[in-house]
Amino acid sequence: MSHAAHPAPAAPVTEVIVCTTCRPAGASRDVPAAGQILLDNVQMLQCEDLRTGVQVRGIACMSGCSRACTVALQAAGKPTYFFGDLLADPETAAQVLACADLHARSVDGALPRSQRPERLRSGILAKLPPFLSAVVA
Numbered sequence: 001m002s003h004a005a006h007p008a009p010a011a012p013v014t015e016v017i018v019c020t021t022c023r024p025a026g027a028s029r030d031v032p033a034a035g036q037i038l039l040d041n042v043q044m045l046q047c048e049d050l051r052t053g054v055q056v057r058g059i060a061c062m063s064g065c066s067r068a069c070t071v072a073l074q075a076a077g078k079p080t081y082f083f084g085d086l087l088a089d090p091e092t093a094a095q096v097l098a099c100a101d102l103h104a105r106s107v108d109g110a111l112p113r114s115q116r117p118e119r120l121r122s123g124i125l126a127k128l129p130p131f132l133s134a135v136v137a
Contacts, residue, residue, distance in 0.1 A: 013053055013054070013055050013075060013104070014053060014054050014055070014073055014074070014075040014078075014100045014101075014103040014104035015054075015055045015056075015057065015073070015074050015075065016042060016054060016055070016056045016057070016071060016072075016073060016096060016097070016100045017057055017058070017059055017062070017071065017072040017073075017074065018035060018038055018039040018042055018056070018057075018058050018059075018069070018070075018071050018096075019035045019058070019059060019060070019061060019062040019064060019068070019069065019070045019071070020033060020035045020036045020039055020058040020059065020060055021033050021035055021036075021060045021061045022034055022035030022038070022062075022064070022065070022068035022069040022070055022088075023035070023068055024068050024069075025066070025068075027068075034068060034069050034088035035058070035068065035069050035070070035088065036058070037088040038069045038071070038086065038087075038088040038089075038092065038093060038096075039056075039058040041088070041089065041090050041092070041093035042056050042093040042096055042097060043056055044093070045090070045093050045094055045097055046097060049097075052104075053101070053104035053105070054097065054100045054101060054104055062082070064082065064084045064125055067084025067085050067123070067125060068084070068085075069084070069085075069086040069087070069088050069092075070082065070083065070084045070086070070125070071083050071086060071096055073099065073100055073103045073111075075103060075104065075109060076130070076131070077109070077130050077131075078103065078106070078108065078109025078130055079109050079110070079127050079128060079129055079130055080126075080127070080128040080130075081103070081111055081124065081126070081127055081128075082124070082125045082126040082127075082128070083120055083123050083124055083125060084123050084124075084125045085122070085123035086119060086120075086123060087119070091119070092119050094117075095117035095118065095119045095120055096117075096120070098117045099111065099116050099117050099120045102115060102116065109130070
């Protein structure tokens with residue numbers, strides 16, 4: 001009778017969610033939304049540097065309109081972080097992915113301010129607790 005080894009359970013994947021409709025106040029609607037530009041930059045960097053434990057997607061409107069651009073980080077069993085006031089440029093995209101790496105590697109999902117990349121040290125709009133079902137098991 002053979003005993004097949006059971007693979008280790010996969011670590012929770014941190015999902016980066018970028019609001020694709022974010023526009024700074026007064027921005028023209030005749031040009032692509034800053035949020036879409038930020039998503040494009042994050043996805044481009046993600047493709048160049050395939051990070052394990054991090055997935056990226058965009059979603060239309062995360063209701064942070066007065067604090068554009070907004071990004072959320074979430075993973076099962078970990079707090080969700082919601083950031084605003086982010087620039088839609090390659091440096092911010094790199095820092096968002098670096099912060100997502102920290103979230104993915106952290107056992108409890110904690111992102112102390114001093115450990116977050118510079119552009120994500122301020123502008124935090126919310127830190128939500130993990131889903132109760134993910135905590136109680």
